[in-house]
Every structure is written in structure tokens, then in C-alpha cells.
Amino acid sequence: MTRIAAPRLLSLALASALAVAQPASAQQFEPFTVADIRVEGLQRITAGTVFSYLPVERGDLMDRNRAGVAIRALFRTGFFNDVRLDRQGDILVITVEERPAINKITLVGNKDIKTDDLMRGLRDIGLAEGETFDRLNLERVTQELTRQYNNRGKYNVSIRPSVTQLDRNRVDITIDIKEGKAARIRHINIVGNRNFEQDEIRKGWESNTSNWLSWYRRDDQYSREKLSGDLEKLNSFYLDRGYVDFNVESTQVSISPDNRDMFIVANITEGEVYTVSSIEVTGETILPHEEISKLVFLQPGMTFSRGLIEFSSDAIVNVLSNIGYAFARVTPIPEVDRENRTIAIRMFVEPGQRVQVRRIVFRGNNRTSDEVLRREMRQFESSWYSQAAIDRSKVRLQRLGFFETVDIETPEVPGTADQVDVVVNVKERQSGQLSFGLGYSQLAGLITSVQLSQDNFLGTGNRIAVAVQNNAYSRRFDFSYFDPYFTDEGISVGYNVRYSEFNRGDFNVAQFTTDNGAVQAVFGLPITETDSVGLSIGIDRNDITTVDGLTPPSLIQYMVDTMGDRARFPVFCLADEEDPDAPCVETPGNNRKWRVNAWRSELFWSRDSRNHFFVPTRGTVQRLGAEIALPGSDLEYWKLSYQYSRYWPISRALVLNTNADIGWGRGYGNTKGFDLPFFENFYAGGTRSVRGFEDNTLGPCEFASPLSTRCQSIGGSFKTVGGVELIFPTLFDTDAARVSAFLDVGNVFRNTREFDSGDLRASVGMALQWQAPIGPIIISYAYPIRKKDGDRLERLQFTFGTVF
Known part of the structure; x- marks a missing residue:
């Protein structure tokens, strides 16, 4: 290769310096026509890529100006550390050094x-x-x-x-x-407030000085974004109280020399209070003017409030969006009279074009079929757009419990102004659970159980569950199936089959055994968006075995009084030691067995208005049930039950839950005058009742004999349990975990006549509920604040399962 010896052109050196100050070179040569171009030094980048950026082609005249343009073009790609142009005959040689x-x-x-x-x-x-x-x-x-x-x-x-x-x-x-430590806010001062105290002005601010809850809230950590939001809250505070001329004159944020402490000063001008002189609704209201005017909550003579103006605008928009005007707008137009300190307001309504929903599309439901989601939708295709129907659809989808998140978008259909699509984006959660139970009892030894359930079986929305338990104190098999949409109208049908052999004495309740088999069918009918009624009917057979000296006497006496005595077993044959040939003497044992056959039916009503299945923040869930052992059953009785839970949003982060669980039962017909059969009694105490007390240990208890050392829980026919729980913002970056402080109160009584509020037990404590990847986990630590001698306490309690 013949190289033309000459120094670098000054112009090319300047060009390379301008092109991100990287080294480059081109030889000074006489202009020539480029016959070919060769690139050397390439490793990752292809020659074709270089040619696509190079402003020189074969046949072009190459001179010093053209060389400078070429070098700048190649440097602008950002691919090279160095670019050099050389000539070999009429061939242009480009030598590059690639950036790594x-x-x-x-x-x-x-x-x-x-x-x-x-x-x-x-x-x-x-x-x-x-x-x-x-x-x-x-x-x-x-x-x-x-x-x-x-x-x-x-x-x-x-x-x-x-x-x-x-x-x-x-x-x-x-x-x-x-990262270091965040600077702490040591002082916040608002200067210029004449009519309000600083504590009132700063209520609800995310920024605060260090306090005893700062370790949890982190509100004393300075953030420019948080401070901007707080100043906007300050502006809203005054505008909602009529201070139209309010202004934040200046804000000073200073930091200590060690970058650890922040000091914030905001200088404000409050101005004067303005009242509303007149307010009218103008524009195309679609609905009658009088009907729209009723949605304006600010009236002449009232103190001006921007919050009420925005609330009125939103109310009008919501009404119009529910009848198809998805893009309706309401623009408040104020006319300020500063001399008289009044404001005249015009609410200008622009409904836009009425919109239809063209198509509803579901995304993210990899396992769940579209039909399961579509039947929960209250917005329909080819119907007028309704924001209320879309919001209701989102709540219904969240309450299924199949999805972690549900988001709904309404993009416009390209090329049209009167159609939108409804796009439902879901993120599925694991809806199957594999629950293991493991424990140890001195009487029963190792205790194990397995339960498999699938709330969204094969993506159909149907629930199927199988439970198997086999250990030293029980054998149990349960099978259940539930179809929430057996018909298109929403009639649900479920089936339950159960068989168990159970020694109650090893479950913190009285010592007796049951051998139970049952079949049940359940039917449900929705009557409103939140309410449904149902009916169940079934038959069961229950073999009750008691043991004299081990079973509390009152339980044995109940069976004798209602169904008559039974022969004791097993029968022992005692031989005569003095006369071996004499016939043995039959001596009965201590066991007695009663077989109880019953036709059962239950009528129930339920309401569920919660906004989420796992982590609700508002709404109510209630269930009222009336169960009866129908006439003709061996034992005739009835049971009433009521469960209530309501979620109250206190603030953006805090939620209050109030709950109650009440049960009551009595005998009738052939058991008139008796309380509930003891094997149908209510129990209290434990992780899902009054925490801090062992499961099922509250309420009446009896000794089986004068020599017994353990008072056996027998339950009661009247239960009253309630509580209050304050749910905090979670410490974890997920909605699946919730931390709460609770107060539980309740007990079980033999019957309503023995109810005494002085016997109620109570506990306070903290709880963690977590929908973990391994399954739902509930951990609580409770301190009994109302207890009596003999109560069986258990302060730390937890349950868990495994999701598959």
C-alpha cells in the first residue's frame, strides 16, 4: 500500500475534536475518484453498517472536505474510538478502532x-x-x-x-x-399563616419532623417530590376554605454541613376569604338542566371551595359517562371580583360524542378461560359506554380471588370517534392450595393431614377440594365441588361428600368419638349485585360413642334422655377362678354407642360488597344462616348463625375492620326443652376466633370424673365473638402482606340464659397475614387482657398452607 506522507489536515483534526473529542486521522492527498472502499479493524460491527453511515460511495470525488465530512459521520454513530482515512491507489481505506x-x-x-x-x-x-x-x-x-x-x-x-x-x-x-442515610427533617416552619395553626395546616403531609413513628412511616426523610406534593396540599387547604389569593411566595430548603439535617421554611400569603356570588351550569348538558344542576354542591352565598367545585365537576362527568359519554368534560370558569371578594362560576359542560363499546378483550389470563371473566363483566359489547359498569366489573373480577391485579383500559378505536375497546389486563395468582398439617399429641402421637383444593379448576372458575386425614386420632375424607355458574343466570350448585372417624378428645374438646358420613347439595341464587340467597339439603348418619369415666357425664346423660340408654360394650367374660368348669360371668364394658340419623336443611343469605377478595379496603361481607334438622330426624334442633365483617378506609393507608360472629341453637320437637346436641355445639378460642387462647378451649368445661385432672371443653349452644382490627400500611412492597393490631372479644355459653358479659374474654395483639408464594400464612401474637384462672393461653399462634 502506497501511503501519502503528509501531516494531518487541521480541518480534520478540528472535525474530530468536535465529534465528541475522539482521535481521528486522514492523510492529506490530492483529490481522486474512489474506485473502491475497504474497511479495516472491524470486530463486531459489519462493513455494511459502516457503509450505511458513510457519506461516500464508489465513483465519488474524494478531497479533504469530503474526508472531514466522512470522519464526522462515522464518529456520530458512537461506535468508534478512532477513525483513520488512507488511500491505496484509487481505493479508500477506512481504519477504525471499535468501542468495546x-x-x-x-x-x-x-x-x-x-x-x-x-x-x-x-x-x-x-x-x-x-x-x-x-x-x-x-x-x-x-x-x-x-x-x-x-x-x-x-x-x-x-x-x-x-x-x-x-x-x-x-x-x-x-x-x-x-447510599448513606437520608437527611432527616429537623424543622418545618410556615411563615405568614394568620388564621390557622401549623398543626392544622400540615395535617396529612407526607413530610414531617422526626417523631416516635418515623421509623415506620419514614416521614422525616426529606424528598423533593414529597415536599412538592405537600405544598400542593397546602395550596388546596386554603383554596378549599375560600382563600382565592393564597400564594406560596417562596420555599427555602437548607441542609446542615454534615448533610444529615434538613430545615424547611415556606413563606405564604393567605389573602382574604371569597364567597360565591352566583353559579350556573351551561353548555350541552344532555340530561335535563335541573337534574344536572342538582349535582352542583356549591351554592351562592357559600364560601368558595375548590374541592367542592372539583367534586361537582366529577359528579357531572360520572353521570354523563354512565350513559355513554366517555369523554365528557366540565370546565369551571370563574369570574373573580376582588373588590367585593366574590366569585361567579360557570360550569361549562362538553359531553363530547356518545361512545359505544366495540369489543371487550382479556389479556394475561393464561389459565382462566375468557368465559370466566366475561360473565363477571357488567359492561357489555355493542352497548353504550358506562364508567359505573366498568368500575363494577373490576370489583367483581378482583373478588374472584383468581388474580393478583386487575387493570382496565378503554382505548379509542382507531379511525372512529364514537367507539372504544375495553381491555382487561389481569395477572393470575396461584389458585390451588396444598395444605399440610403436622403435630404431636401425647395421646394420639404424630398427627398428619393433607388437603388439596383448586379454586379455579382447569380455568373454569369452579372449585374442587379433597381432604384426607389419617392418624392415630382420626380418619377423614372430604370431597366438595362448586359451580358458581351452573346456569347462565348465575344459579350456583355445589356438592359435598364427607366421611370421618374422629376422636374429639384430642382436639381440645370433650372425650367422645364420632363416625360420621354425610351427603349434601347446595344451591345459590343471586338477587342483586352484592346479595344472594341459597339452600342446602342433605342427609347424614352419625355414630356417637361415649366412654364412662372419660366422657363428661352431662354428655352421656343428654344421649340417654333424648334417645334412650344403650347397652355397654365390649362384653368381658370373667372365669370363676375356684371352678374353672363353671360358665363365665358376662361383664359389660364402659362404651356406649348411639346412631343419629338426620335430614338437614339450611337457608342462608349473604352479602359481599368488598372491593377485593384478599386485601379489601372497603365494603362489607355478611352471612345469615338458619339450619334445621328436619322433622323425622332422630334429634330435632335448629341453629342460627350470623357472620359480619366491614372494612372502613380511615385514610389513604389505614383500614379499620370490625367483625362479629354469633351463633345460637336449640332443640325442638322430640328434643324440645334441650339445648343443642353436644356434637353440634359452638366453640371459641384460637387463630380465627379469640386469639391468645388455645383453639376451642373457651366456654363451659366439665370433668369426666372426680379423679380427672383435665376440665374438658364441651362448647355451648350460644356463641358471641367480635373484634376490631386496624390494618396498617405494609412494610413490604406488596399488597399480599398486611400488618394489623387487633382487639378480640368473645366466649361460648351453655345457652342464652347463662350469658354473662362478665365472662367474656378479650385479648389484644399484632398479626401478620401474608398471601405468600408457599401459601396463606397467618401469624399472631396476642396478650389476653381479660382472662380467668384455668384458661388455656397460647400467645403465639400461626397457620400456613402451600400453594401449587
């Missing part, structure tokens, strides 16, 4: 900001695995990460990137982050 490729990016030490969020920000800057490495981007990364952490109040953050060279022109980038 980024093999891997590793973030170390970031806790406050998630790795995925940081990686997303790095990609926006141009730093991503597989991309070309540019050291200038590394400097931008340092500046951007520092800015993000400063916005979160962390001014001691240290960002140290390092680059490791690899073979094949690759690099690994490690960004070591030392």
Missing part, C-alpha cells in the same frame, strides 16, 4: 431504589448490556444516580463506577453505590 461492547452491568449496594428501576434509567441514558460503551455515558450515569438519590433526601450518596476490560473487545461495568 458492554458485556454485563452490575449494581452493588442499592437498597432504596430497585435494581430494575435503575437499569431502566441506565438504558434511557444509553448504558445497557449489549450496547456500545461510551465513557461519557458513565459520567452521565454518575450524575443521574446522584440526582435521583438527592431527590430522596440522600445527600451522602457515593456512586463509583468501575470498568473491567475483557477479551474480544468487551467490558464489564460495576457501579458501586453507597
